[in-house]
Amino acid sequence: MDRRFLLAGAAAGIAAGTAAAQTAPGAAAPTAAVPNAQAPGFYRFKVGDFTVTTVHDGFVLRTNPLEGLVTNADAAEVQAVLEGAALPTRGLMNPYIVTFVDTGRGLVAFDAGTGAGQMAPGTGLLPRNMAAAGLRPEDVTLVAVSHFHGDHITGLTTRENQPFFPNAEVAVPAAEWAWWSDTANEARSPQFQRPNFANTARRFAPLRPRMRMFEAEAEVAPGIRAIATPGHTPGHCSFHIASGREQFFVTADAAGRPELFLRQPGWHSIFDFDGAIAVESRRRLFSRIAAERARMAAYHFPFPGTGYILEEGGGFRFVPADWTSIV
Amino acid sequence: MDRRFLLAGAAAGIAAGTAAAQTAPGAAAPTAAVPNAQAPGFYRFKVGDFTVTTVHDGFVLRTNPLEGLVTNADAAEVQAVLEGAALPTRGLMNPYIVTFVDTGRGLVAFDAGTGAGQMAPGTGLLPRNMAAAGLRPEDVTLVAVSHFHGDHITGLTTRENQPFFPNAEVAVPAAEWAWWSDTANEARSPQFQRPNFANTARRFAPLRPRMRMFEAEAEVAPGIRAIATPGHTPGHCSFHIASGREQFFVTADAAGRPELFLRQPGWHSIFDFDGAIAVESRRRLFSRIAAERARMAAYHFPFPGTGYILEEGGGFRFVPADWTSIV
Numbered sequence: 232m233d234r235r236f237l238l239a240g241a242a243a244g245i246a247a248g249t250a251a252a253q254t255a256p257g258a259a260a261p262t263a264a265v266p267n268a269q270a271p272g273f274y275r276f277k278v279g280d281f282t283v284t285t286v287h288d289g290f291v292l293r294t295n296p297l298e299g300l301v302t303n304a305d306a307a308e309v310q311a312v313l314e315g316a317a318l319p320t321r322g323l324m325n326p327y328i329v330t331f332v333d334t335g336r337g338l339v340a341f342d343a344g345t346g347a348g349q350m351a352p353g354t355g356l357l358p359r360n361m362a363a364a365g366l367r368p369e370d371v372t373l374v375a376v377s378h379f380h381g382d383h384i385t386g387l388t389t390r391e392n393q394p395f396f397p398n399a400e401v402a403v404p405a406a407e408w409a410w411w412s413d414t415a416n417e418a419r420s421p422q423f424q425r426p427n428f429a430n431t432a433r434r435f436a437p438l439r440p441r442m443r444m445f446e447a448e449a450e451v452a453p454g455i456r457a458i459a460t461p462g463h464t465p466g467h468c469s470f471h472i473a474s475g476r477e478q479f480f481v482t483a484d485a486a487g488r489p490e491l492f493l494r495q496p497g498w499h500s501i502f503d504f505d506g507a508i509a510v511e512s513r514r515r516l517f518s519r520i521a522a523e524r525a526r527m528a529a530y531h532f533p534f535p536g537t538g539y540i541l542e543e544g545g546g547f548r549f550v551p552a553d554w555t556s557i558v
Numbered sequence: 559m560d561r562r563f564l565l566a567g568a569a570a571g572i573a574a575g576t577a578a579a580q581t582a583p584g585a586a587a588p589t590a591a592v593p594n595a596q597a598p599g600f601y602r603f604k605v606g607d608f609t610v611t612t613v614h615d616g617f618v619l620r621t622n623p624l625e626g627l628v629t630n631a632d633a634a635e636v637q638a639v640l641e642g643a644a645l646p647t648r649g650l651m652n653p654y655i656v657t658f659v660d661t662g663r664g665l666v667a668f669d670a671g672t673g674a675g676q677m678a679p680g681t682g683l684l685p686r687n688m689a690a691a692g693l694r695p696e697d698v699t700l701v702a703v704s705h706f707h708g709d710h711i712t713g714l715t716t717r718e719n720q721p722f723f724p725n726a727e728v729a730v731p732a733a734e735w736a737w738w739s740d741t742a743n744e745a746r747s748p749q750f751q752r753p754n755f756a757n758t759a760r761r762f763a764p765l766r767p768r769m770r771m772f773e774a775e776a777e778v779a780p781g782i783r784a785i786a787t788p789g790h791t792p793g794h795c796s797f798h799i800a801s802g803r804e805q806f807f808v809t810a811d812a813a814g815r816p817e818l819f820l821r822q823p824g825w826h827s828i829f830d831f832d833g834a835i836a837v838e839s840r841r842r843l844f845s846r847i848a849a850e851r852a853r854m855a856a857y858h859f860p861f862p863g864t865g866y867i868l869e870e871g872g873g874f875r876f877v878p879a880d881w882t883s884i885v
Contacts, residue, residue, distance in 0.1 A: 274596075287883060290882060554860060
């Protein structure tokens with residue numbers, strides 16, 4: 232229990248479902264000048280003619296499971312890596328980030344977030360951070376879905392199961408639909424992933440008229456192409472975005488937190504459907520991004536979650552892009 | 559000239575003094591939904607009962623000098639380090655960050671920024687980002703100055719040389735004042751630093767009635783203590799902030815960009831008054847922060863510029879703190 236962990240105390244409180252302490256016990260009242268509000272959780276940059284915005288949907292400190300978080304490494308080894316990355320060591324600090332790309336012809340969301348008030352406390356911040364970013368749900372023309380884990384598709388619909396993006400098409404990987412829409416596959420899925428079947432049925436029920444499927448390597452929208460990166464789930468896809476001479480990758484969950492799964496790309500995550508296949512996909516995708524020196528954004532990297540990939544020591548290193556006030 | 563550099567094109571344009579391209583040439587008009595605005599440049603967190611806000615004052619890509627930026631290493635070696643850090647290789651991307659600490663008894667600014675419209679294009683964003691953070695210049699009760707380089711003290715006063723923080727005391731290191739207020743020292747200062755004498759005279763002229771000096775290791779305000787870290791300038795100070803069981807360091811310019819001067823703490827920066835003394839101060843300060851596992855903020859680290867320090871490979875590694883929506 233180190234100081235860094237103590238400093239993450241507010242987050243831990245939230246993950247544990249306790250009330251978020253807005254001020255420490257016994258805190259002096261802040262001066263009138265200093266509100267207790269955080270900056271809005273979005274970050275914007277250009278890729279060629281496209282405007283990209285990454286939006287923070289919150290985070291949890293997943294303390295269960297840490298034992299077993301990496302299924303092919305000892306918990307002690309995982310803790311050592313977390314310690315060496317100045318991260319909390321008693322759980323996985325897991326941020327959620329939805330990336331939006333304005334192509335000039337439409338506004339594309341990559342995944343849909345956890346849904347306001349639908350998952351763990353500390354998540355579901357997408358609507359308020361979208362508003363801060365000037366992104367309106369009704370202006371989203373397409374949701375490109377990477378895979379059907381709950382933290383990526385629950386936000387497709389509200390608590391009442393109404394579409395959150397009222398005018399958007401929803402494009403999903405054909406292989407992902409094939410797996411999770413067929414309950415015959417439930418017994419062949421890891422225990423941990425079985426709730427995805429019910430959630431898939433629920434979330435897509437009101438979206439069927441506007442849903443379409445795409446194959447790996449297909450162009451999902453002008454300038455946006457799917458890349459098959461299976462393993463995390465049977466049909467998991469990442470995306471390649473190109474505008475002019477610039478390119479950009481949305482890696483989704485091809486790797487979880489980079490301090491773990493990029494530095495140790497051979498590690499199998501408890502969240503991976505098939506760890507060995509996930510490792511193959513991960514190495515292929517991130518080797519390509521590193522070789523191209525392209526910018527990328529991921530769903531669970533530290534916010535704002537966008538930067539570059541370097542090959543280093545048999546693995547990869549994520550280098551966050553410098554923050555700038557200039558879009 | 560690599561892709562990562564091209565992606566920093568907007569910044570380069572600004573540093574070169576050209577008009578900031580708000581959209582790429584030939585860009586499609588963004589949809590009505592997506593404004594071209596960046597998120598406000600501030601980040602807030604607690605240290606014990608204190609509320610800390612780091613505020614972005616802008617940045618420049620300093621292309622002159624890169625040759626000679628590190629006075630005891632070859633430019634090729636410096637370029638290799640920049641390349642390995644996925645940074646532009648033709649200049650130093652230099653952010654400016656002012657840290658504010660609300661102690662409940664006062665609002666303390668650590669340095670004053672570059673001043674709106676007073677230094678290079680791309681800088682001077684402090685007033686607008688303070689406003690976004692709910693920090694009013696009139697509520698600042700104390701400016702604790704680390705040293706007298708132009709990018710730290712120019713913002714003490716406006717273009718018209720009126721105090722920017724109208725109600726603040728200004729506390730300065732006694733050794734810093736002694737050096738830069740005495741023009742007899744000009745001939746004994748590096749050529750590059752001689753403009754500091756005139757700027758010191760100008761900026762402090764209207765502030766003398768509210769100025770006080772502090773010695774190294776003195777308590778500058780309740781919970782805030784100066785740490786002598788000379789070398790970058792003769793009287794350069796860093797600060798230790800303590801509240802309850804938590805502590806926090808404001809390192810100011812004890813190290814420039816961490817990819818260069820923490821990974822290679824023995825390097826002498828062109829901006830250092832005395833490189834060898836600066837190296838001693840840097841090693842002492844960052845060894846302490848690493849050993850204490852304390853949180854820190856620096857003036858020229860990648861925004862939001864706050865995180866932790868690890869000892870690694872004979873140098874140090876900066877680990878940015880995870881961004882959270884919870885203050």
